[in-house]
Amino acid sequence: MSRRTAAVQKDAAPGTGVRGADWVANEIERMIVTGDLLPGQPIRQELMADRLGVSRLPIREGLGQLASQGLVEHRRNAGYAVARLEQSEFDQIYLMRDALEREVLATIPALDADAVADIRDLGDRVAVAADRGDVLEMRLANHEFHFAIFDRSPLGLVVAEVRRLWKLAMPYHAAYxxxxxVRRRVVAEHDEMIQALADHDNGRLIELMNEHRRGGEAGTGMLLRRTGRSST
Known part of the structure; x- marks a missing residue:
């Protein structure tokens, strides 16, 4: 048996097909977004292959995909690590989010009662997680809540870029x-957004999202600046 054949067989899971680079990239992305892998943390290919039960080939290819998205970086003579944002990069992410999300929200069509109810259910998930202090669940539910709104826009390519920007900043959102x-404020602002959607008031929705985003930017940016000072 060739080494290549053995690697392919190792990456095959019963009932799931081959666990290739796309699957690996999704798994590592999930670890980054949830904070299982922290900004700046090295990703050892051998250890990650053992953890995910695959060979090093899909690990290497999956990391290459994530590097092209900016979620990981390749360091010469050191291998891959989770990308760490500088303050200037963080500021640019929010600058782009401000411009792109404004355009996305302006094109949200009038939603019927069922669509608004679906978004309200996601808002309730955020609220429940906030009440019990489950920060991880709150972050994941918050992401679903916002993209349940963004994905209603016909600007699919713009929404895809917004999603990429969110992923880059999401590892930094936990601490605040x-x-x-802060959790109570986030939930209250979500409730106002839901009301704007129900009223078909895109202008109000944009205003609310701008204020909502500024709160996240200020809180997370303060943490990033503190971290930057402590590492110098």
């Missing part, structure tokens, strides 16, 4: 959500 007052 440990503040119970």
């Amino acid at each position: 959500l440990f503040d119970a007052e």
Whole structure:
């Protein structure tokens, strides 16, 4: 048996087909977004292959995909690591989000009662997680809530770029959500957004999202600046 054949067989899981680079990239992305892998943390290909039960080939290819998206970076003579944002990069992410999300929200069509109810259910998930202080579940539900709105826009390519920008910044969002007052504010702002959707008031929705985004940018940016000072 050739080495290549053995690697392919190792990557085959019963009932799931071959666990290739796309699957690996999704799994590592999930680890980054949930904070299982932290900004700046090295990703050892051998250890990740053992953890995911695959050979090193899909690990290497999956990491290459994530590097092209900016979620990981390849360091010469050191291998791959989770990307760490500089303050200037973080500021640019929010600058782009401000411009793109404004255009996306302006094109949201009038939603019927069922669509609004679906989004309200996601808002309730955020609220429940916030009440019990489950920051990870709150972050994941918050992501679903916002993209349940964004994905209603016909600007699919723009929404895809917004999604990429969210992924880059998401690992930094956990710390400021440990503040119970911040969690309550996020939930209250979601409720106002849902009302704007129900009223078909895109202008109000844009205003609310701008304020909502500024709160996240200020809280997370403060953490990033503190971290940057402590590492120098």
